[in-house]
Amino acid sequence: MPPFPTGTVPLRSLVLAICGLAxxxxxxVSLIPLTKMGVFARLxxxxxxxxxxxxxxxxxxxxxxxxxxxxLDATKAPIAHARTKVSLRVIEGLPIARVFESGFVTTLTNxxxxxxxxxxxxxxxxAQIVPHSWLLRYTGTPGQRVRVQFRLRSSVAGxxxxxxxxxxxxxxxxxxxxxxxxxxSRYMGNHTLAIGSSGVADMRIETGVxxxxxSASPAGYNLVLDVAYEPLRGMLASVSPYxxxxxxxxxxxxxxxxxxxxxxxLLEGAPANTPTTLIAGVQxxxxxxxxxxxxxxxxxxxxxxxxxxxxxRLISDLDSGPLNGSIDAxxxxxxxxxxxxxxxxxxxIGYRVFEAxxxxxxxxxxxxxxxxxxSLAMGGLGSPVQSKTQPYGNLMFSGGVRSLTGRLSPLxxxxxxxxxxxxxxxxxxxxLDHVNDVRAPRPTKAHDALVSVHxxxxxxxxxxxxxxxxxxxxxxxxxxxxxxxxQNNQSYAVRCVAVVHGEEDHARYNGTYGDDLIExxxxxxxxxxxxxxxxxxxxLHSQLSSHSSLQSPWSFIPDEQLRASVSFPxxxxxxxxxxxxxxxxxxxxxxxxxxxxxxxxxxxYNHVVLEGGTWEPLRxxxxxxxxxxxxxxxxxxxxxxxxxxxxxxxxxxxxFEYTDSSPTPPRIRKVSLVDEDTIRIxxxxxxxxxxxxxxxxxxxxxxxxxxxxxxxxxxLRDSDDTPSLYASPLHNWCVQFSWRIR
Numbered sequence: 001m002p003p004f005p006t007g008t009v010p011l012r013s014l015v016l017a018i019c020g021l022a023x024x025x026x027x028x029v030s031l032i033p034l035t036k037m038g039v040f041a042r043l044x045x046x047x048x049x050x051x052x053x054x055x056x057x058x059x060x061x062x063x064x065x066x067x068x069x070x071x072l073d074a075t076k077a078p079i080a081h082a083r084t085k086v087s088l089r090v091i092e093g094l095p096i097a098r099v100f101e102s103g104f105v106t107t108l109t110n111x112x113x114x115x116x117x118x119x120x121x122x123x124x125x126x127a128q129i130v131p132h133s134w135l136l137r138y139t140g141t142p143g144q145r146v147r148v149q150f151r152l153r154s155s156v157a158g159x160x161x162x163x164x165x166x167x168x169x170x171x172x173x174x175x176x177x178x179x180x181x182x183x184x185s186r187y188m189g190n191h192t193l194a195i196g197s198s199g200v201a202d203m204r205i206e207t208g209v210x211x212x213x214x215s216a217s218p219a220g221y222n223l224v225l226d227v228a229y230e231p232l233r234g235m236l237a238s239v240s241p242y243x244x245x246x247x248x249x250x251x252x253x254x255x256x257x258x259x260x261x262x263x264x265x266l267l268e269g270a271p272a273n274t275p276t277t278l279i280a281g282v283q284x285x286x287x288x289x290x291x292x293x294x295x296x297x298x299x300x301x302x303x304x305x306x307x308x309x310x311x312x313r314l315i316s317d318l319d320s321g322p323l324n325g326s327i328d329a330x331x332x333x334x335x336x337x338x339x340x341x342x343x344x345x346x347x348x349i350g351y352r353v354f355e356a357x358x359x360x361x362x363x364x365x366x367x368x369x370x371x372x373x374x375s376l377a378m379g380g381l382g383s384p385v386q387s388k389t390q391p392y393g394n395l396m397f398s399g400g401v402r403s404l405t406g407r408l409s410p411l412x413x414x415x416x417x418x419x420x421x422x423x424x425x426x427x428x429x430x431x432l433d434h435v436n437d438v439r440a441p442r443p444t445k446a447h448d449a450l451v452s453v454h455x456x457x458x459x460x461x462x463x464x465x466x467x468x469x470x471x472x473x474x475x476x477x478x479x480x481x482x483x484x485x486x487q488n489n490q491s492y493a494v495r496c497v498a499v500v501h502g503e504e505d506h507a508r509y510n511g512t513y514g515d516d517l518i519e520x521x522x523x524x525x526x527x528x529x530x531x532x533x534x535x536x537x538x539x540l541h542s543q544l545s546s547h548s549s550l551q552s553p554w555s556f557i558p559d560e561q562l563r564a565s566v567s568f569p570x571x572x573x574x575x576x577x578x579x580x581x582x583x584x585x586x587x588x589x590x591x592x593x594x595x596x597x598x599x600x601x602x603x604x605y606n607h608v609v610l611e612g613g614t615w616e617p618l619r620x621x622x623x624x625x626x627x628x629x630x631x632x633x634x635x636x637x638x639x640x641x642x643x644x645x646x647x648x649x650x651x652x653x654x655x656f657e658y659t660d661s662s663p664t665p666p667r668i669r670k671v672s673l674v675d676e677d678t679i680r681i682x683x684x685x686x687x688x689x690x691x692x693x694x695x696x697x698x699x700x701x702x703x704x705x706x707x708x709x710x711x712x713x714x715x716l717r718d719s720d721d722t723p724s725l726y727a728s729p730l731h732n733w734c735v736q737f738s739w740r741i742r
Contacts (some may be wrong), residue, residue: 003580005603006127007107007564009431012319013427020238026097027401027599028138028140028253029088029095029137029138030136030139030493031088031097031134031136031137032134032137032300033137033460034134034135035398036206039314040184042539047263050564052623054294063353064448065165067691069542073528078492078553084099084100084207085098085099085100085101086098086099086100086391086720087100090354093630094166095138095229096226096228096348096733097136097205097227098131098224098225098226099166099205099207099223099224099225099741100222100224101130101132101209101222102220102221102222103209103211103221104211104218104219104221105160105213105218105219105220105221106124109302114634125440129734132206132208132216133206133728134201134204135172135228136202136203136205137200137201137203137204137587138193138195138201138202138229139201140199141195142196142197142198142199143195144194144195145194145195145198146193146195146229147168148168148177148191148193148203148227148228148229148231149226149228149291150168150177150178150180150187150191150226150227151174151225151226151228152166152180152223152225152226153223154182154184154221154222155184155221155222155223156184156211156219156221157220157221158215158217158218158219158220159215159217160211160214160215160219160221161175161211161212161214162180162182162183162184162210162221162223163181163183163209163212164207164208164209164702165179165180165181165206165207165208165573166179166180166205166206167179167204167205167206168203168205168227169204169205170191170193170201170203171193171203172202172204176500177191178191178537182223183444183457186634194697203227205225205227207223207225209221214660218461223684235652238556240611244465245345246345246347247345247346247347247485248268248270248335248344248345248347249267249268249269249346249347250266250267250331250332250333250348250349251264251266251349252263252265252331253351259535260319260320260321260322261319261320261322261353262317262318262319262320262627263320264316264317265278265314265315265317265318265349266313266314267308267313267314267346268312268313268315269312269346269552270312270335270344270346271308271312271336271337271344271676272308272309272311272312272334273307274307274312274336275305275306275307276307276314276334276335276336277303277305277333277334277335278303278304278306278316278331278332279296279298279300279303279331279332280298280300280301280302280304280329280711281299281300281329281332282298282299282301282328282329282330286725289343289345292343292344292345292631293343294344294345294347294727295618296334297345297347298330298331298332298348299330299347301647305546306439308335310339311336314333315716318523319521320353320612321352321384326353327349327351327352327353328350328351328352329350330348330350330355331348331349331350331351332345332347337520343615344348344589351693362491362493362535363447363489363491364490364492365448365485365490365492366395366448366481366484366485367447367448367449367450367493367494367523368449368450368452368478368481368492368494368495368498369420369423369424369450369451369452369476369495369497369498369605369647370452370474370477370494370496371418371419371420371453371497371500372453372454372455372464372470372471372497372498372499372501373399373455373464373500373501374455374457374459374500374502374503374504374591375455376419376500376501376503376563376588376594377419377453377455377501378402378416378418378453378455378457379416379417379418379419379420379591380416380457380588380712381585381588382416382417382418382580382588382590382591382593383416383417383418383584383590384417384590384591384592385413385414385415385416385417386413386417386421386591386592386594386595386726387411387412387413387417387421387422387425387595388412388413389412390410390421391425391428391725392424392425392428392429393410393428393446393526394410394421394424394428394448394449394451395408395410395411395449395450395451395517396408396409396410396412396420396447396450396451396452397452397477397480398491399411400414400415401413401418401420401452401453402454403452404452404473404476404477405453405480406480406484407484407568408450408484411424411450416534416594417462417594417595417596418453418598419500419598419601420451420453420598421451421595422595422596422597422598422599422601422725422726423449423451423498423533423592423598423599423602423605423668424451424598424602425598425602425725426598426599426601426602426605426725427447427449427600427603427605427609427610428446428447428448428449429723429725430602430603430606430610431447431606432446432667432708446643450481453458454473454474454477454478455470455500457492459504460504460505461497461501461505461510461516461520462506463518463655464501464520465516465520465523472522473642474497475527475528475531476492478531479531493533493535494528494533495535495605496537496538496540496608496609497520497521497524497538497539497540498539498540499517499520499541499542500541501541501700502544504560506547506552506557507550509736510557511556511560512558512560513556513557513561513562514561516563517541517560517561517572518538518564518567518568518572519674521538521568522571524537525543525571536570537571538570538571538572538608538609539571539572540573540575540601540604541561541565541573541574541575541576541579542561542575542578542597542600543557543558543562543574543576543577543578543735543738544556544561544578544579544713545562545579545697545706545712545713545736546560546578546583546587546706546711546712547576547700547712548586548589548700548702548703548704548706548712549583549585549587549703549704549706549711550584550703551702552699552700552702553699553702554698554700556701558572558698558735558736558737559736559737561574561739562574562736565617566605567616568620568687569616570579570608573608574619574735575600575617576597576600576604576733576735577697577715577733577734577735577736578597578706579648579697579708579711579712579733580647580651580704580707580708580713580733581593581707581708582708583706583707583711584691586705586711587706589619591657592726592728595726596605596724596726596728599724599728599730600730603730611612615637616635616637616736617637617734617735618635618717618718618732618737619734620632620633620635620696621633621635623632623694623739623741625687627686627691628666628682628683628685628687629680629681629682630680630682630683630741631674631679631680631681632665632680633675633677634677634716634734635677636676637720637732638678638719638720638721638732638740639676640675640676640718640719641676641678641717641719641721642675642716642717642718642731643673643716643717644715644716644717644731647667647708647731648708648709648714648715648733649708649709649713651714652717653668653671653681654698654714654715655697655714655716656671656695656696656714657664657693657695658683658687658693658698659679659693659695660687660689660690660691660692660693661665661689661690661691661692662688665687665689666683666684667683667684668681668683668689669682669683669684670682679692679716691740692741693738693739693740693741694709694738694739694741695737695738695739696736697713697734697735697736697737698712698720698736698738699712700712712736714733714734714736716733716734717731717733717734718731720732
């Protein structure tokens with residue numbers, strides 16, 4: 001990249017009122033090709049022609065490495081094509097290297113193969129794959145621990161096969177930590193990296209692909225390999241864009257020096273050699289300005305004058321304070337136009353430094369999950385039974401998941417399918433994905449769970465809380481399990497309490513159910529910690545989605561469940577809604593439905609317990625009304641948003657509703673996606689009532705059978721590709737909500 005004018009501005013002086021949260025820096029990365037990029041043969045030459053990168057060999061977040069080469073026949077008509085693109089991105093403050101490769105072959109019989117990274121003509125039989133190779137260099141703080149995440153997706157189109165591998169060697173020491181075959185499957189991996197005294201950690205990435213057509217039809221392939229860095233526990237810095245992309249772009253990345261944290265802002269696409277103002281603010285608002293194509297997206301606190309360079313770029317390094325400081329800020333650039341008469345505003349970014357977890361994860365031999373709630377926690381009527389064998393080392397008391405005996409046995413389901421097996425088996429699978437090659441026949445590490453259920457059918461919270469027999473049953477299960485672990489000289493911890501509950505409190509109109517959930521978690525944690533455990537005990541729960549089958553058009557229990565999770569994050573964790581699962585009688589799930597729900601609990605268990613991080617479901621974060629248009633921005637675990645009418649039948653307007661206190665509220669005319677995290681709702685008239693609400697998956701027809709076809713439901717989900725053990729996608733579906741528009 002060309003040099004940039006750099007302004008150094010202490011962020012502390014910009015954000016006098018922008019504090020309130022806390023992080024371990026993500027470091028800086030660079031990417032250097034180790035082999036000739038794009039070594040491809042051309043058929044119209046006697047000798048292979050090589051295409052090599054020109055210019056600087058180092059990629060940054062705004063400077064991808066890319067090459068594309070066509071293969072030509074004797075008439076110079078294209079018969080095959082391949083390209084490789086490598087780039088660094090910054091998502092939520094985390095540097096991510098992405099390798100994207102694609103290719104195709106035509107119907108010509110002499111061009112049935114397409115090799116990426118080979119000097120041999122593709123028509124030559126036995127073409128050898130010579131992998132492309134890059135060095136990914138991470139520069140951070142000595143002693144810092146980061147998680148390196150790998151994710152590979154490959155696919156083939158047409159009648160063809162792809163072969164080859166994608167490898168990542170952490171440390172560049174000839175020890176391959178990620179080695180995934182290209183077979184059209186998706187693979188994930190994880191590795192913990194400790195930054196040495198030099199402050200530098202290297203990684204070698206290799207990819208090599210061979211596409212072979214199996215018919216005379218055209219064929220193609222794609223592969224995407226992501227390598228991402230994320231701090232482990234402690235403090236976390238997050239840089240996230242928001243607002244429409246209608247002007248210059250601004251990027252941000254955070255890293256650490258010896259004592260301080262820094263934020264680098266990179267502005268691109270602004271007018272050249274132009275006075276520019278950095279705007280720092282404390283709150284996201286959208287303020288229209290006259291003569292401006294974009295809206296001001298921050299509530300300004302301080303404005304700092306700067307100057308773009310000859311190509312309209314600018315880098316500004318901001319000292320954001322000590323490593324243990326906390327920040328919640330918004331930044332946007334404004335460039336002057338027309339001799340200072342109007343502005344060109346960039347998209348804004350939010351910058352947060354916050355505490356991601358308050359306790360480190362300590363591995364244990366016995367990892368206990370206590371399950372409570374009503375009949376759904378017990379797998380009530382859950383047939384047919386699905387989980388008759390134990391694929392990992394997960395355990396239950398020998399009399400079954402609801403028993404309390406002095407022996408342990410493999411976790412399997414018998415009379416009913418409970419959520420227990422789906423939860424524990426998914427957690428085990430994801431843990432192995434993160435510490436081992438997922439195809440290793442004998443993994444060297446495992447995370448085995450002991451699951452015990454002390455739920456009671458038809459019991460409201462008042463009959464399950466501390467001081468009741470069911471609560472004491474859970475504590476007794478804890479005592480017995482810890483005693484068994486002590487006898488076997490094993491380490492032990494209760495990892496979480498999983499709750500499936502809410503129907504009886506819906507029937508009793510419990511308007512304080514959110515407070516009850518918070519009290520429930522605190523009581524379990526305080527009771528268990530009073531008996532000697534130091535680890536936290538989060539409560540994982542899911543939303544009630546069956547109130548239409550319970551003869552009610554609506555319920556405030558889902559809102560209370562969402563409120564508790566937002567009010568008490570990292571302790572009361574909302575896993576998912578239940579409208580996507582298969583129901584047996586409209587209230588209880590089928591055996592497959594319970595197993596599917598358990599998988600979601602296992603996925604979130606992985607985020608909260610195993611990774612020591614945070615979890616929020618797909619939920620709204622801001623709602624804005626302008627005239628007849630409502631804009632809803634969401635927290636999206638895995639962008640982009642998707643309106644999926646295949647998995648869930650559209651109930652109308654994709655599940656969104658508008659209502660207000662007027663006799664005839666405006667109707668929804670259109671619901672559409674406008675960004676990867678934003679939905680736009682267009683009404684047929686501008687509302688004028690005092691009390692205005694936007695709702696999702698909220699109002700049902702009394703008596704309607706619950707589930708994805710007829711119950712209370714919606715079509716909004718994210719793009720999470722976490723693999724399921726049982727072929728049911730684990731996308732994150734939007735929670736049910738009713739939001740009053742202020």
